[in-house]
Amino acid sequence: MKTNKEDKMLTGAQILMEILKSEGVDTIFGYPGGAVIDIYDELERTDIRHILVRHEQGAVHAADGYSRASGRVGVCLVTSGPGATNTVTGIASAYMDSIPVVILTGQVPTHLIGNDAFQEVDIVGITRSCTKHNYLVTKVEDLAEALKEAFYLARSGRPGPVLVDLPKDVIKATTAFKLPAEVNLKSYKPTYNPNLWQLQKIISLIGEAERPVIFAGGGVILSKGSNELTEFARKAVIPVTTSLMGLGSFPASDPLWLGMIGMHGTYRANMSVGDCDLLIAIGVRFDDRVTGKTDSFAKNAKIIHIDIDPTSIRKNIPVSVPVVGDCRISLEHLNRMFDEANLGDLFQKRENWLNRIKIWKDKNPLCYEQKDIIKPQYVIDTLFKLTKGDAIITTEVGQNQMWTAQYYHFDKPGHFITSGGLGCMGFGLPAAIGAQIACPDQLVVDIAGDGSIQMNIQEMATAVQYRLPIKIVILNNGYLGMVRQWQELFYCKRYSCTTMECSPDFVKLAEAYGALGLRATKPEEVISVLTEGLNSDKTVIMEFLVEKEENVYPMVPAEAPITEMLLV
Amino acid sequence: MTEEKHVLTMLVDNKPGVLSRVVGLFSGRGFNIDSLCVAETMDPLISRITIVTKSSLAEMEQIEKQLNKLINVIKLRTVSGPRSVQREMAIIYVMAKNGQRSEVLRIVDIFRGKVIDVGPEHFIIEVTGNDEKLNAIINLLRPMGIKKLAKTGTLALFR
Numbered sequence: 191m192k193t194n195k196e197d198k199m200l201t202g203a204q205i206l207m208e209i210l211k212s213e214g215v216d217t218i219f220g221y222p223g224g225a226v227i228d229i230y231d232e233l234e235r236t237d238i239r240h241i242l243v244r245h246e247q248g249a250v251h252a253a254d255g256y257s258r259a260s261g262r263v264g265v266c267l268v269t270s271g272p273g274a275t276n277t278v279t280g281i282a283s284a285y286m287d288s289i290p291v292v293i294l295t296g297q298v299p300t301h302l303i304g305n306d307a308f309q310e311v312d313i314v315g316i317t318r319s320c321t322k323h324n325y326l327v328t329k330v331e332d333l334a335e336a337l338k339e340a341f342y343l344a345r346s347g348r349p350g351p352v353l354v355d356l357p358k359d360v361i362k363a364t365t366a367f368k369l370p371a372e373v374n375l376k377s378y379k380p381t382y383n384p385n386l387w388q389l390q391k392i393i394s395l396i397g398e399a400e401r402p403v404i405f406a407g408g409g410v411i412l413s414k415g416s417n418e419l420t421e422f423a424r425k426a427v428i429p430v431t432t433s434l435m436g437l438g439s440f441p442a443s444d445p446l447w448l449g450m451i452g453m454h455g456t457y458r459a460n461m462s463v464g465d466c467d468l469l470i471a472i473g474v475r476f477d478d479r480v481t482g483k484t485d486s487f488a489k490n491a492k493i494i495h496i497d498i499d500p501t502s503i504r505k506n507i508p509v510s511v512p513v514v515g516d517c518r519i520s521l522e523h524l525n526r527m528f529d530e531a532n533l534g535d536l537f538q539k540r541e542n543w544l545n546r547i548k549i550w551k552d553k554n555p556l557c558y559e560q561k562d563i564i565k566p567q568y569v570i571d572t573l574f575k576l577t578k579g580d581a582i583i584t585t586e587v588g589q590n591q592m593w594t595a596q597y598y599h600f601d602k603p604g605h606f607i608t609s610g611g612l613g614c615m616g617f618g619l620p621a622a623i624g625a626q627i628a629c630p631d632q633l634v635v636d637i638a639g640d641g642s643i644q645m646n647i648q649e650m651a652t653a654v655q656y657r658l659p660i661k662i663v664i665l666n667n668g669y670l671g672m673v674r675q676w677q678e679l680f681y682c683k684r685y686s687c688t689t690m691e692c693s694p695d696f697v698k699l700a701e702a703y704g705a706l707g708l709r710a711t712k713p714e715e716v717i718s719v720l721t722e723g724l725n726s727d728k729t730v731i732m733e734f735l736v737e738k739e740e741n742v743y744p745m746v747p748a749e750a751p752i753t754e755m756l757l758v
Numbered sequence: 759m760t761e762e763k764h765v766l767t768m769l770v771d772n773k774p775g776v777l778s779r780v781v782g783l784f785s786g787r788g789f790n791i792d793s794l795c796v797a798e799t800m801d802p803l804i805s806r807i808t809i810v811t812k813s814s815l816a817e818m819e820q821i822e823k824q825l826n827k828l829i830n831v832i833k834l835r836t837v838s839g840p841r842s843v844q845r846e847m848a849i850i851y852v853m854a855k856n857g858q859r860s861e862v863l864r865i866v867d868i869f870r871g872k873v874i875d876v877g878p879e880h881f882i883i884e885v886t887g888n889d890e891k892l893n894a895i896i897n898l899l900r901p902m903g904i905k906k907l908a909k910t911g912t913l914a915l916f917r
Binding site for chain 2: 314315318319322323326343375376377378499500501504505
């Protein structure tokens with residue numbers, strides 16, 4: 191970099207602060223340590239808010255939750271060695287779900303790198319396969335550019351986590367600083383604008399189709415294309431299903447809503463995809479939990495696939511019309527082209543198809559029967575009604591996550607925050623912290639199981655320290671429920687190691703952290719506990735002692751076609 | 759699915775860790791590398807990597823897309839057809855006792871190879887060509903006893 195007289199002389203730590211400011215970062219999640227003391231010292235002199243988590247995994251999940259709730263890049267800062275390795279699970283989760291997060295890790299001084307120094311770890315090597323990209327900055331002169339690129343890569347194209355490893359001597363060194371110009375990488379040019387010729391084919395296919403279905407995913411939410419999707423589906427009268435990551439991209443209150451697809455998808459969604467003659471997949475990657483047995487997936491359909499990442503297309507499923515492009519931009523074009531095409535009265539044309547879906551819906555709706563013992567579905571159903579579907583919901587992973595996906599109906603994007611791809615237990619509580627910080631005026635609820643809540647329970651202290659009024663719903667069934675369900679159904683009820691004995695008294699635990707603890711043991715207490723908890727301005731744990739061996743249905747056994755579901 | 763040989767040539771940033779990203783992509787997704795060559799190009803900021811791999815066409819499509827997705831991969835092409843040239847070099851340590859020495863030298867001559875080291879009972883031979891040619895000379899020398907063999911792996915360019 192050329193030095194000009196007017197350039198300021200700054201330390202690495204000061205350069206980092208300048209870049210954070212230029213990126214509009216006002217909050218970072220982190221945990222200090224020896225290698226990053228200089229950064230923390232500088233951070234103290236800025237307006238950037240630092241949220242001190244209790245474990246570095248929590249820092250990344252919180253930054254992830256912050257990003258999903260705000261639509262901005264989440265940032266976390268941790269020290270070298272164990273600080274860095276503790277972030278790996280969080281990074282892998284953000285990577286699988288394409289969430290823009292920048293992870294800043296401390297590193298030992300450059301002259302010690304490779305020496306097995308104290309708290310040294312090759313975090314760039316470790317995270318190479320679970321980051322979109324990563325950097326080890328070895329010269330302070332390269333720092334500004336690397337950081338600027340990191341933010342640009344994290345949020346552009348198919349977003350994802352980017353890690354920047356910062357050796358201590360680089361942070362302390364001084365150089366002339368000039369804010370780098372716009373990032374321009376010759377080897378990285380995401381394709382935002384779709385091929386219009388391909389889109390025109392989609393319009394004609396829609397005109398010909400008798401039984402079309404739209405299958406939307408997280409890409410629609412990430413590209414902020416929910417409104418365009420909704421407009422398109424309503425205009426073309428096409429029923430919509432989504433992946434877990436796509437929940438909220440299309441309003442669940444719309445009559446065209448089919449519910450979620452996949453292993454725990456609704457009967458009508460899975461049957462519709464099994465029977466459709468045109469599947470329009472937008473911003474999805476055909477995960478195995480969605481497709482089941484790939485040979486039988488949508489086997490009567492022409493498949494259209496729109497995604498910004500070319501590697502997602504034709505990876506698992508053969509496609510008739512591939513479109514590489516941004517989901518929102520593609521949908522905007524489709525809406526315009528659809529208006530120009532004039533395909534006639536589609537309501538009439540779709541009548542039979544919509545009727546058939548209605549029959550599926552009536553035949554096997556999502557259902558449960560609330561008797562003497564609290565049903566977990568009833569808790570979520572009641573939560574949905576009490577919050578009018580307006581809360582930001584995070585989840586842990588397992589049955590709690592699937593029941594939430596089924597019984598909390600999302601009308602808006604950015605309201606369902608879950609570790610979809612990695613399926614990472616311990617995600618929900620720190621993600622709720624991040625979401626609450628991004629949206630201080632919104633109600634944020636973490637729906638958890640008694641197993642997964644204990645994976646990052648230490649973040650209760652973070653929530654209480656920053657007076658975050660997040661609500662934690664624990665569906666306590668005394669089991670690692672999802673694995674137990676598999677054991678019940680496919681392993682002759684041998685409940686090997688899935689009994690959660692000796693969980694803490696969650697009410698006392700909440701109190702020990704300075705939060706409010708509530709418990710419901712009978713169905714008639716559910717509404718009062720939820721009401722009291724939701725109305726509190728404190729961090730609240732609400733524990734529900736639920737039916738121990740309740741299963742999530744429908745369920746598609748692994749590797750089976752998704753139309754072959756186990757029903758209640 | 760039938761597997762075919764594919765030759766990939768790519769320009770990448772000449773930075774630490776780039777090779778590891780490329781190679782990690784193959785190992786992480788269960789693809790195998792048959793040969794690999796890396797060196798600086800005329801521009802010292804850019805290296806060329808040539809990889810030979812066997813895979814089905816569907817796997818190949820995925821490999822190419824994944825490689826293109828790497829931030830440090832600037833340009834990628836699969837090399838095939840008459841518009842491409844491919845070369846590989848082998849260094850062969852072949853036993854050559856009395857009575858066999860002239861036979862070895864004749865073979866080397868036919869393949870336009872070079873003797874780069876001589877001992878009382880061996881030659882070390884350098885030979886360059888496409889992999890068919892290298893296989894042919896190796897097969898001819900095998901009866902004499904090939905003690906050691908080093909190959910560069912394929913290099914490729916478009917004309």
